[in-house]
Amino acid sequence: MSETVLRARQLTKRYNRHLALDRIDLTVRKGSIYGFIGQNGAGKSTLMRIAAGLAHPTSGSVELFGASEGAKLVTARRRIGTTIETPALFPHLSATENLEIYRLQQGIRNRSRIRETLSLVGLADTGSKKSAEFSMGMKQRLGLAIALMSEPDMLILDEPTNGLDPLGVVELRELLRGLNRETGLTILISSHILSELDQMATDYGFIHQGRMLEQLSASELQTKCRQYLHIKVDNPELALSVIRKGLLSAEYELEPDGSIRLYGGFKRAGSVSSLLFSAGLEIEQFTPVGEQLERYFSRLIGGAAYA
Ligand SMILES: Nc1ncnc2c1ncn2[C@@H]1O[C@H](COP(=O)(O)OP(=O)(O)OP(=O)(O)O)[C@@H](O)[C@H]1O
Missing domain, CATH: 3.30.70 (Alpha-Beta Plaits)
Incomplete structure (x- = not known):
């Protein structure tokens, strides 16, 4: 049986009278790219924020890298990189300078990690160009670089294709696929457009009005849609x-x-x-x-x- 990186059990989140997540069960396998699909307001961000430790569930549990509570869960969360609530980019600084500030804030010792990360996301040749002059796709890549700086084992990406043109979507897909293939990175990625994750996700979860409707593998989905x-x-x-x-x-x-x-x-x-x-x-x-x-x-x- 394949190893599980993230497991949500009966995860429920209530905002006053509104039920944002209703007893969600979700399993993300090690090395998979999990496409989390749902319309706006379905509950995707809420689940991702809980998984990343940015919000508390009303009930139910989250297990990350085998840890489900206390200090172990806090330690496990350090193995996640996410673009949710990452610091805003400094528009007047270059990609390298932005990452240098992040490196210092996070206490990441290895300075060469900046160059490595920029190569990983295809921004190694941007030189002194200010991030304000970057295209939307390049800004997304720089955000991704920030998430990758700490060498995470899992990435959590909330609607990263938002605002990208069709070419940008294809480029991001290739980038994420490459990272997954070459480094074994597990990726949880959300979108409200299923076809954007086609040819990338290995597993899918469909959420609607806070409820998980279906979870299936890419090949099962292909068979159903054949x-x-x-x-x-x-x-x-x-x-x-x-x-x-x-x-x-x-x-x-x-x-x-x-x-x-x-x-x-x-x-x-x-x-x-x-x-x-x-x-x-x-x-x-x-x-x-x-x-x-x-x-x-x-x-x-x-x-x-x-x-
Ligand atoms: N802090 C909050 N207080 C009250 N309601 C909230 C809060 N955060 C989210 N919600 C509500 O919970 C539901 C799920 O929101 P969530 O952001 O998780 O959806 P989503 O699938 O990520 O959609 P989107 O793509 O629009 O962000 C929505 O109805 C939203 O209005």
Whole structure:
């Protein structure tokens, strides 16, 4: 079984009469990139703040690197880097100067860590350029550098893609993937846009109105969102042989009821149906099935809202 870095059990947070988190269970595995998905106000920041020790839960518990209370939990929290409530950047200072101030504030002895960290986030060549002149993406990277200065084992990033243009989102994704791959860093990252974390997250948790709706791995999500043509004909064996001959590299499954799932067949629906017709097959059903990631998310929260 893989090691767990963060585990929330029945985590609940109440602000007066408002229930921001309602008995949340969440597990972040070591070395994973956990995509925490929810609309604005769903409770993502609240959970992250509790995990980082910036807020107290009303009830329930948090376990970090195996520690769940007292001094051990405080020590475990030193292994986290986060962009929540990190100090504001000094706009008139360069990236190196900003990190130097942070290094002194935090008592980090190793001065060469500044250069290392700037290389990690791709800001090593920014020289004396003031952070005020940085693009939004560069500012995000500098914020990330601050979070990485103490060589954390886990990063907690609250909506880091906010304000980035599509290219900036792709760059951040590549950067985080690289850090995860090369240093084994575990990352908990939130977003209200599921597709932004696609091709990056290894695990997902969906939160809505303070409740965890679903937690699943990236491959489970892909399977759920995989698109296929559902085909039912009078002679499935013949249909399969026609498909095999007519469509190179066709991926399909024969269901117990004799229907066929032809994966990725959406775009080729026209040629598939004419192939089947030409073979004299009688088509009883021919339906595209599956959905886009974003639609999956809206259906999930729609279901929760109307349950
Ligand atoms: N300090 C607070 N006092 C009162 N209510 C709060 C406080 N912090 C958060 N809330 C409420 O708790 C709910 C969850 O907020 P939270 O910030 O965790 O959501 P979120 O998913 O991070 O959304 P966003 O992306 O908008 O930050 C919201 O309804 C919010 O208004």
